[in-house]
Amino acid sequence: MQLTINRIDTRYVLDNEGGGPWLVFIHQLAGDLSVWDQMAGYFRHGFTVLRYDLRGHGESGVSPDSFTIDDLADDLAQLLDKLGAPSAHVVGLSIGGMVAQKLAINHADKVESLTVVGAPAFIPEDARPTFARRAASVRERGTASIVEATLERWLTPEFRKAHPEVVEQIGDTIARTPAEGFARAAAAVSRFDARDALPSVKKRTLVVAGQHDVGTPHAASKLVADAVPGARFELLNAAHLSPVEESQRFSALVAGFLRDST
Template identity: 60%
Template sequence: MHVTINGIDTRYVVSNEGGGPWLTLAHHLSGDLSVWDQIAGYFRDDYTVLRYDLPGHGESAAPTEPLSIEALSGHLAELLSKLGVTSTHLVGLSAGGMIAQQFAVDHADKVNTLTVAGAPIFTTSEMKPDFDKRAANVRQNGTSSIVEATVQSVLTERFRKAHPEVVEHVGEMVARTSVEGFAKVAEAIRDFDLRGRVASINAPTLVVAGEHDVDLPSAQSKVVADSIPGAKFEILDAAHLSPVEETQRFAALLETFLRENV
């Protein structure tokens, strides 16, 4: 399904075999909604699961204007409004986790619970130049040029060797990402900063980190949990894409968390 949001043709998928409360899943930079396929399969019998492609990712049209995490939060708000969703359980991975936090600050009344995987509350000054370099590199060489490095970064070596089919899928997601979709979301990540605001989040919150995450050390995820009142913190035996590497464990954590807060 597609809907136009702020001039951007946006792909989304709703899975609701048994109906139930809304559960919205937001993906990472250079990913798409298919990263959530297995997780959606776990929850579609009890929840109405919504997945969508960020601008310029998957089958969503590329943005023509600069993006910010605030703008991407507004993009999600408009999608939910068009679908008639008044409130949702919200899960975000990496960039999606930044969007999810921003959304919980901007639209507190629409968030039943918040789950943040592999995302900080701000991008450090040391990391800002890296996102500029990544955007510039992709604009010069295309997203196909970063497939190998990305796959090695977001999945552990052990998992890559055991699951070549997942490696192929993750690489395909990266290659499908449009140049401006990647670059503009990377620049939005560069400028992300919720310090001083994240403590206002009052939704029950679960923060998940990957023990072997080289893109976002687990200590930075712990800062998120420590900054949101009452947040729970869990570490999985995974790199950056913990819902992919530890799908069953991630689903079990999320299922227990949601059951405690529905």
């Protein structure tokens, strides 16, 4: 299904067999809503589960202009409005975790609880050129050129060896991501900084990190938990995509957190 959000055609999938509280999953950079397929299957009987493709990802349109993480949070707020959701439990992975933080900061009325997965509180200044280089490389050579290196960062060697079919699907999603969509989103990530506003977040917050995440070290994720009053921090035996590698532990962790939040 598609809706036009802030002039961008946006794909979303709604699973509402349970007709319960709204639960939104936001995917990673160079990903799409399919990364949450397993979680949607788990939670759809007790929640109204919303997944969607960020601008320039999956089947959503590419933004003609540059944008910020705040703009992506505005996109989600408007999507919730158009779907008639008064508020939602929000789970975001990687760039999705940054969007989730900004939604809780800028649109607090839309957030019932906040789960931030594999995302920092800010991008250090010395790391910003890395995103600029990736964007430039992808614009020149396409997203297929970053598949191998990205998978090595996202998933542990043990998981990649044991689950080649999952690795192939995630690699295909990376390769299908429009180059300009990736580049504009990478630029937005490079400018992300929520440190000053996180102490104002009053929603129940869970922060999940991967013990082997080299892209977003767990110490960087812990800064989110340290900044949000009363936030809980959990470390899983995974790299960047902990909801994929540790799907059972992740779903149990989120389910327990959501039970306490509803």
